[in-house]
Amino acid sequence: MEAQGNRQYEQACDAALGWIARLRSDDVSATDRQSFALWLGENASHRTAMDQMLDMWDDLGVLQVLPEQAPAELPREAANASRWYTGAAAIAASIMLALFLYPQLGTDPVSTEYRTAVGERLSIELPDNSTVVLNTDSSISVTYTDEQRHIDLRRGEAWFQVNPNKERPFHVDAGETRVTAVGTAFNVYLQQDATAITVTEGVVRVSEIVETGSHKPASKILSVNQQLRTSSDGWALSPPTDFSARLAWRQxxxxxxxxxxxxxxxxxxxxxxxxxxxxxxxxxxxxxxxxxxxxxxxxxxxxxxxxxxxxxxxxxxxxxxxxxxxx
CATH class of the missing domain: 3.55.50.30 (Phage tail protein beta-alpha-beta fold)
Incomplete structure (x- = not known):
């Protein structure tokens, strides 16, 4: 059993070296990167091997004083230890390089879903310190990249308090409507036949999501205390109104x-x-x-x-x- 465990450990290290070679090649693909991520997490022995190598990293300084070959007078155990440390150094260096390269290789953005049951409300702090409050029976998908912050309101109603970042726009898609804000607060209610956008702070831009280039998307700027209803029948803008009563569901x-x-x-x-x-x-x-x-x-x-x-x-x-x- 012990011999089998050693073989598994050696195989994990060998596999890590193979991944390094593949990830450093010029033709590395997105599929390769995804497969590498899967390999890291598919078996505890893979991460155990990496952890052990990293734990030994400081100890490998003894190689500077070890001879290239173990002297004949050293006991067999010492000679084996010298060869083992020498091999471990190369493996650990390769693993360290893999861990350094992997975050820079890029992966597909990961989406996180949040939902509420009927009668439930949920306040969510997003990675950029923006806040979302979900109303009853609502669902959103959150996807953050280096270029943008994207929310897909799939069902129900949500209020957003957006942390300003002009270099990284904040989009909320609801049906065929997109709401874009830099730093503001607004409410989006996705109904069966319409979408209502209510601005409680700052300014947002509302635009159509158009699948083809044959139609120029409509766009409108909304300021505080304005509400826009979008539907297949057109857009209807309400006069400036205090909507705090309408949004009292948050309390x-x-x-x-x-x-x-x-x-x-x-x-x-x-x-x-x-x-x-x-x-x-x-x-x-x-x-x-x-x-x-x-x-x-x-x-x-x-x-x-x-x-x-x-x-x-x-x-x-x-x-x-x-x-x-x-x-």
Whole structure:
């Protein structure tokens, strides 16, 4: 078993030398680099061999005083140790070169995904100290390179606080829309039929993502307190408005200002795995105002009962039925 372990160690070192030769060649490919990374991580013995070589690096200074060949009068163990250290020096030097070269060879950018469940909010600090806050049932993919910072909003809603870096633009793609910011704060809500971009700080550029060169992409600059809705029907820019109430979800709040019951129900279904059914047409046009806690649906239903005279019944299916309270 010990002999087998020694052979594995020697094979790992030999393989490392082979990788060095390949990575230093003029025709090294991206596939080679990826394969090298896989080799480093595919077996613990590979990294163990490297670690052992690196640990010995300081000890290899004794080679400066060792003779090129072990004297005949040295015990066999000492002679073997001399030859072993000499070979180890070459292997360790090659491994050190591999570790030095590898970060410079470049690899394909790695994407990281973040997502939230229904009713969940998540604050994320990105590698450049920018911040993302994900709303309920949302998903993003984050890819950073030396040239740009790229976020793909795949579902839901997210608010971004971007750390300034003019040399490394910050892009957020949502459907067919791209939002570019250097240092600012903004919200992106990807809906089924439209995307809403709201600027809470600074300036952003919104542009179309066009697959072909036959159509010049539309582009618009947005400043603080502006909102742009993009859809297949065109772009609609709202007048400057204080959108802090609209973005109160970041604090777990829903700020209702004469909000129709039908719209309130739609918001509640965003944040809870519950179906709400307005069973009485006479209450459909009622509206409510106030600050509601999104994490407390029972309290919201109680508020409807007190302020609007709406009764909430939970059916066996779990659906909440809303109707006019009995007098």
């Amino acid at each position: 777990g709040e829903l700020v209702a200002d004469e909000m129709l019951l039908v719209d309130l129900v739609a918001e509640l279904e965003r944040y809870h795995n519950t179906n709400y059914l307005i069973a009485d047409p006479s209450i459909a046009g009622l509206s409510i105002s106030g600050v509601l806690q999104l994490d407390e649906p029972e309290a919201i239903l109680k508020a409807l009962e007190v302020s609007l005279g709406v009764q909430a019944d939970t059916l066996e299916s779990g659906t909440v039925r809303l109707l006019k309270a009995e007098q």
